Amino acid sequence: GESVGLHLPTLSVQEGDNSIINCAYSNSASDYFIWYKQESGKGPQFIIDIRSNMDKRQGQRVTVLLNKTVKHLSLQIAATQPGDSAVYFCAENIGGSNYQLIWGAGTKLIIKP
Amino acid sequence: NAGVMQNPRHLVRRRGQEARLRCSPMKGHSHVYWYRQLPEEGLKFMVYLQKENIIDESGMPKERFSAEFPKEGPSILRIQQVVRGDSAAYFCASSGGADGYTFGSGTRLTVV
Numbered sequence: 001g002e003s004v005g006l007h008l009p010t011l012s013v014q015e016g017d018n019s020i021i022n023c024a025y026s027n028s029a030s031d032y033f034i035w036y037k038q039e040s041g042k043g044p045q046f047i048i049d050i051r052s053n054m055d056k057r058q059g060q061r062v063t064v065l066l067n068k069t070v071k072h073l074s075l076q077i078a079a080t081q082p083g084d085s086a087v088y089f090c091a092e093n094i095g096g097s098n099y100q101l102i103w104g105a106g107t108k109l110i111i112k113p
Numbered sequence: 114n115a116g117v118m119q120n121p122r123h124l125v126r127r128r129g130q131e132a133r134l135r136c137s138p139m140k141g142h143s144h145v146y147w148y149r150q151l152p153e154e155g156l157k158f159m160v161y162l163q164k165e166n167i168i169d170e171s172g173m174p175k176e177r178f179s180a181e182f183p184k185e186g187p188s189i190l191r192i193q194q195v196v197r198g199d200s201a202a203y204f205c206a207s208s209g210g211a212d213g214y215t216f217g218s219g220t221r222l223t224v225v
Binding site: 043097099105 | 117146153154155156157158161169171172204206208213214216217218219
């Protein structure tokens with residue numbers, strides 16, 4: 001079965017609050033992780049990535065945390081905006097090529113006004 | 114730069130018909146990848162092509178599915194004798210060879 005999974009299928013947050021989307025993976029050999037954002041009717045869009053030799057990586061308003069001990073990945077979005085509404089996927093590379101990432105099922109982020 | 118262009122956006126086929134999905138990569142990209150996405154699931158890799166070559170088809174079903182990327186024109190994903198289980202969104206991505214993939218907006222295939 002899939003080795004990547006998400007804790008919550010839907011997450012509702014107030015506009016302006018911070019969002020945290022979680023992802024669990026089971027393959028300890030995974031060495032590269034990516035978060036994608038998919039808006040309704042569109043293709044996935046790269047957000048941020050992290051390699052297994054790192055614990056944290058920051059981008060613009062987004063931070064990815066990697067806890068290899070418990071095989072957990074999270075995406076933090078600061079000051080959530082209406083444009084952040086989308087489905088967020090984590091994907092992992094278990095040693096193959098990056099086009100063969102294993103994708104999780106996705107978490108739908110809903111922004112409340 | 115129009116990005117990765119996929120057409121049609123929506124395709125309805127009756128069981129037993131053929132479906133042809135087209136993908137034009139970004140300008141300058143010579144690597145094309147096809148993925149399938151079932152509702153509320155992540156993407157699953159199907160096939161990786163370069164011009165006139167299939168590089169990796171390990172994710173492609175053995176029967177009824179084929180893909181090509183001719184010297185001229187778009188990449189084509191072809192599904193023969195479609196069944197209801199083929200209903201899904203099919204995404205194409207392209208790259209210039211290094212890390213970094215740009216996805217198209219997908220073709221949503223519905224088999225009735």
